[in-house]
Amino acid sequence: MEIKTERTDGVLVINAEGRIDGSNSAQFLESIQAVVSDDDNGVVLDFGGINYISSAGLRVILLLAKELRQKQTGFGVCSLSSSVKEIFTISGFDQIIAIFDSGADAVSSLK
Amino acid sequence: MVSEKRSRRSVKDDAEHGHTYPYKILVVDDEPDLQPLILQRMRRPIRSGKYTFVFAQNGIEALQRLNAEPDIDMVVSDINMPQMDGLTLLEQIPSVNPNIRSVIISAYGDMQNIRTAMNRGAFDFVTKPLDFKDLRHTIARTLRNLVEWREALASRDQLVVLQNELDVASKIQQSILPTEFPQHERYGIHASMEPARNVGGDFYDILMLERDHVGLAIADVSDKGVPASLFMMSSRTLLKGTAIGLPQPGMVLSDVNDLLTEENETAMFVTVFYAVYSPMTGELTYANGGHNPPLLIHADGSSEFVPRVGGIALGIVQGVPFSQGSITLQPGDTLLLYTDGVTEAMNAENEEFGVERLQAIFLEDPPASAQHTNEAVFAAVHSFAGGTPQSDDITCLTISRIPS
Numbered sequence: 001m002e003i004k005t006e007r008t009d010g011v012l013v014i015n016a017e018g019r020i021d022g023s024n025s026a027q028f029l030e031s032i033q034a035v036v037s038d039d040d041n042g043v044v045l046d047f048g049g050i051n052y053i054s055s056a057g058l059r060v061i062l063l064l065a066k067e068l069r070q071k072q073t074g075f076g077v078c079s080l081s082s083s084v085k086e087i088f089t090i091s092g093f094d095q096i097i098a099i100f101d102s103g104a105d106a107v108s109s110l111k
Numbered sequence: 112m113v114s115e116k117r118s119r120r121s122v123k124d125d126a127e128h129g130h131t132y133p134y135k136i137l138v139v140d141d142e143p144d145l146q147p148l149i150l151q152r153m154r155r156p157i158r159s160g161k162y163t164f165v166f167a168q169n170g171i172e173a174l175q176r177l178n179a180e181p182d183i184d185m186v187v188s189d190i191n192m193p194q195m196d197g198l199t200l201l202e203q204i205p206s207v208n209p210n211i212r213s214v215i216i217s218a219y220g221d222m223q224n225i226r227t228a229m230n231r232g233a234f235d236f237v238t239k240p241l242d243f244k245d246l247r248h249t250i251a252r253t254l255r256n257l258v259e260w261r262e263a264l265a266s267r268d269q270l271v272v273l274q275n276e277l278d279v280a281s282k283i284q285q286s287i288l289p290t291e292f293p294q295h296e297r298y299g300i301h302a303s304m305e306p307a308r309n310v311g312g313d314f315y316d317i318l319m320l321e322r323d324h325v326g327l328a329i330a331d332v333s334d335k336g337v338p339a340s341l342f343m344m345s346s347r348t349l350l351k352g353t354a355i356g357l358p359q360p361g362m363v364l365s366d367v368n369d370l371l372t373e374e375n376e377t378a379m380f381v382t383v384f385y386a387v388y389s390p391m392t393g394e395l396t397y398a399n400g401g402h403n404p405p406l407l408i409h410a411d412g413s414s415e416f417v418p419r420v421g422g423i424a425l426g427i428v429q430g431v432p433f434s435q436g437s438i439t440l441q442p443g444d445t446l447l448l449y450t451d452g453v454t455e456a457m458n459a460e461n462e463e464f465g466v467e468r469l470q471a472i473f474l475e476d477p478p479a480s481a482q483h484t485n486e487a488v489f490a491a492v493h494s495f496a497g498g499t500p501q502s503d504d505i506t507c508l509t510i511s512r513i514p515s
Contacts, residue, residue, distance in 0.1 A: 021502065022334070022335055022502070022503075023502075052455070052463070054451075054455070054502075054503065055331060055332075055333035055334070055380075055382070055451070056333055056334050056335070058333060058380075058424075059333040059334055059378055059379065059380065062378045062380065062427060063378045066378060083463075090382075090401060090402070090403055090404070091382060091401035091423070091424045092400070092401040092421065092422055092423030092424055092427075093401075093423070093424070095421075095423055096423060096427060096428055
C-alpha cells in the first residue's frame with residue numbers, strides 16, 4: 001500500500017488510498033512508522049482516499065495512537081468518507097481518536 | 112533429515128555470514144590424472160576456503176561417498192566410466208540427496224549424451240578437454256543456483272509453519288463455539304459461523320442464566336492468527352465468567368473490558384454485543400462494545416436496527432462505562448446478531464453486501480425460525496459474493512420469540 005506524505009507547520013499529513021484490511025495493515029503500519037520523525041508535532045492520517053477499513057486496520061490506528069502518545073505527539077484522522085466514519089462510530093473509535101473534517105483543520109489543531 | 116538440516120544451515124551461513132565453510136564438490140572420473148589437475152588448477156578457491164574437493168572413480172563409488180558425506184553440495188561427473196556411468200549416476204543422485212546440483216563432463220559435440228544428462232536433471236555441462244576457466248565459472252554459477260534453491264526451500268518451510276499455526280488458530284476458534292442450542296417453548300436460538308480461510312476471530316456464546324434468562328453474545332476480535340485466537344479465548348472466558356455473576360449487560364462489558372485492557376500490549380481489541388433475554392416478557396437488555404447493531408426483524412419481514420447506546424470496543428480504554436438499552440421482542444419477532452463479515456462481504460465488483468441488502472432479505476423471505484433466518488443470510492451473502500473469496504469470518508446468532 002502506497003502512502004504520500006507532506007509536512008505542514010510541523011504536522012505530518014499521511015495520505016493513503018483504497019482499503020486497509022488484514023492483507024495490508026501490517027505494511028501500512030510499517031510504512032507510517034518509517035516516515036514519522038521525532039520532530040513531528042503531530043501526525044494526521046488523511047483518509048480522504050480510503051473507502052474501507054477493517055478491524056485489523058483499526059488496530060493499526062490504535063497502535064499508532066499508543067506509540068505517538070508515548071512520544072507526546074498529537075495524532076488524529078481526517079476527511080473520513082461516510083462509510084469509514086460509520087465504522088469509527090460503531091466501534092467507538094470516534095471516542096478515542098481525534099477526527100477532523102479536513103487536513104487543514106487537523107494541522108491547525110495539532111501544530 | 113540430515114541433508115535438510117544441513118541445507119538450512121547453509122542458507123543461514125550464506126545469507127548472513129558469507130561462506131563460513133567451504134562448498135564440498137565431488138568429482139567423478141575414472142582418469143587418475145584428473146585429481147591432481149583439479150587440485151592444482153583450483154588451488155586458489157581451495158586455499159581460500161571456498162571449495163573443497165573429494166573424488167570418486169565411478170558411479171558406484173560416487174554414490175557411496177554421497178551416502179557417507181551428506182554435506183556434499185555438488186557433483187561434477189564424467190559420462191563414460193566403468194561399473195556405473197555418469198548418466199546412471201545422475202538418475203540415482205536424487206534418491207540419495209535431492210538437493211544436490213550436478214554438472215556433467217562430456218565429449219565436445221556429444222549432443223545426445225548432453226541432452227540425456229540434462230533430461231536426467233543435470234544442471235549444466237562442460238566439455239572435454241577441460242577448460243578450467245569455464246569449469247570455475249560453471250561451478251560458481253551452479254552453487255549460486257543451489258543457494259537460491261535452498262533459500263526458496265527455507266521460505267517454503269516457513270510458510271508451512273505459518274499455515275500450521277493458522278490451522279491451530281482455526282481449531283481453537285471452532286472448538287469454543289456452542290453447536291447445540293437450547294430448546295424452549297417460548298423462543299428458538301440458532302447460531303453459525305463460517306470461518307474465512309485464514310481465521311479471523313469471531314465468536315458467539317449462549318449462556319443459560321438465573322431465572323430462565325438467556326445471555327447472548329456475539330464478538331469479533333481484531334486481527335488474525337494464533338495471538339488473536341488466544342485473545343478470543345480469554346475474551347470468551349472472561350465474558351462467560353462475568354456474565355454468570357452479573358445480570359446487567361453494561362456491567363458485564365465494563366468488567367470484561369477492564370480485565371482485557373490490563374496488560375494488553377498487543378493493541379488487540381474485541382467488539383462485543385451482549386444481551387440478556389427474558390423469555391417471559393420478551394424483554395432484551397443489551398450493551399454494545401463497538402459491535403454492529405443487531406437487526407430486529409418483525410413477522411412481516413420489516414426490520415430496524417437496535418438503537419445505538421454508544422460503547423467502545425473492549426480492550427482499549429480502561430474504566431469506560433457501557434450504557435444499556437432495552438427492546439421488547441413481540442411474539443413472532445426475530446433478533447439477528449451478526450458480525451461485519453456479513454455486511455462487509457464483497458462481490459467481484461468490489462461492492463459491499465451492506466445493511467440495505469441485509470434488510471431486503473427478510474422483505475422477500477420473512478423469518479420462519481431462528482435457523483431459517485441464519486440460513487437465509489448465508490445464502491444471500493454467498494449468492495452476492497459469487498466466487499469472490501471470503502476475507503472475514505461470517506457469523507450469525509439469532510433468537511426468535513415463538514408466538515404462543
